[in-house]
């Protein structure tokens with residue numbers, strides 16, 4: 288380990304340990320990561336302790352043996368989108384720049400808990416996209432084939448197939464009847480907080496410093512080279528600086544004089560009161576934005592569209608609440624009997640083509656990861672893996688080489704929905 | 714959010730469609746327009762391409778005060794420039810986009826005149 292002076296203090300979780308602690312009053316559990324003060328200099332500084340930043344640190348340490356690394360988080364680990372999302376994972380994309388990346392992510396999810404020795408509650412309960420017209424069925428055939436070509440699984444269902452899974456949907460809805468669906472059985476949900484904690488523990492136990500309440504307020508840039516960051520805890524030097532701040536991307540990168548192909552928008556999420564098990568997978572509406580699953584505690588977890596206007600507020604407005612609930616009623620009338628318990632918002636880094644960036648910048652030593660829109664949770668493992676690869680080797684990972692910042696200049700946009708440079712429509 | 718329409722008074726934001734940063738009103742001349750002219754050359758074309766790329770794809774994406782375009786689709790179909798705080802959602806000012814565009818044009822003309 289390059290980070291001398293560090294002693295491994297972590298422990299391994301096991302069934303035996305859980306039983307032992309249960310019998311001895313749970314007094315033997317220890318903090319899962321340290322609370323270090325920042326050193327003067329690191330090999331790599333990662334800005335942002337969200338899922339992607341922590342995953343990057345974990346893979347840098349575990350796959351590339353680079354452990355002289357700090358993750359600087361302005362708030363607390365898991366307080367950003369990684370702890371605010373609706374936890375859906377899937378690899379059902381169309382374009383060749385996207386699909387292999389998301390399938391790598393799915394494979395990493397499948398081995399995550401063994402890799403981290405941490406229960407992230409990865410649950411491959413199936414993601415079903417509903418279709419509401421014959422032409423949408425055709426589009427799903429195409430998407431399904433693209434998924435299968437990348438090595439992922441996809442299954443086309445007719446109306447009867449959907450009815451077998453979820454008999455209570457409104458199949459004969461006058462405006463948007465349900466005609467069938469595209470099912471990815473390996474898709475599902477993951478406990479989002481546990482992803483942040485598991486990666487934090489994985490990185491920390493290999494010597495990465497996770498520094499909370501440490502806000503980056505500027506970059507140290509000399510002769511076109513980035514040599515560190517300014518923070519509320521003082522200047523910290525680094526050979527490489529890797530921004531990974533999701534919804535705050537434009538704010539942070541503007542400190543390096545950069546304008547990004549990104550707008551920040553707010554997305555809301557909703558949870559109902561706890562109910563008996565009714566929805567055992569994830570269902571998405573095909574004629575607009577709405578998706579729903581049921582948490583292990585019984586709450587229906589659902590969400591829909593962005594609020595549509597630029598926002599840095601982690602809360603939305605009422606018209607979208609109404610809209611989301613209306614769509615919910617349209618496909619699943621039974622939802623009308625459930626009470627809404629909570630709702631909240633998170634700030635999305637919506638990119639100009641709806642696809643992300645994992646790239647160098649024009650400033651030497653400064654790297655950028657962002658533009659994850661509202662689909663970045665599922666990407667967490669592959670994003671960390673590919674960002675670590677880029678940082679360690681200075682070459683893009685094979686499955687992430689399309690995620691370049693200059694793709695709008697070169698004409699290599701990755702626009703899954705074909706909407707053009709209108710971030711709130713992706 | 715309530716948008717105080719200069720002609721119609723306070724209207725619910727859900728009557729409007731949002732487009733984005735009001736910088737979208739300042740479209741640079743596109744490459745074709747630029748390079749026809751006697752001083753056309755590769756450097757000029759590259760510069761025009763760059764400016765057009767920046768105009769279409771890059772945004773300041775301010776946290777705080779933000780001038781933005783809203784379209785009153787379920788109303789009088791006018792375009793508005795709304796000055797709004799993206800952290801608090803507070804709206805400071807609402808103008809007809811037409812007025813803003815005309816004012817910009819006058820400002821540009823008087824700048825050009827000084828040269």
Ligand SMILES: Cc1cc2nc3c(=O)[nH]c(=O)nc-3n(C[C@H](O)[C@H](O)[C@H](O)COP(=O)(O)OP(=O)(O)OC[C@H]3O[C@@H](n4cnc5c(N)ncnc54)[C@H](O)[C@@H]3O)c2cc1C
Pocket residue numbers: 334335336337338339340359360361362363365366367368369370371372373374375376501502503504531532533534535539554555556590631632633634635659660661662663664665666
């Ligand atoms: C309501 C909602 C539902 C969603 N549902 C899904 C879903 O079902 N499936 C899916 O795949 N995706 C979903 N997403 C998207 C997903 O959550 C995000 O794309 C992803 O979490 C972003 O990456 P992250 O985890 O690294 O971000 P974050 O957790 O936001 O991490 C960024 C971190 O950077 C920190 N930071 C910011 N500025 C600074 C600074 N100056 N200095 C230091 N630190 C800083 C922030 O505090 C934050 O902790 C959803 C998002 C929301 C809001």
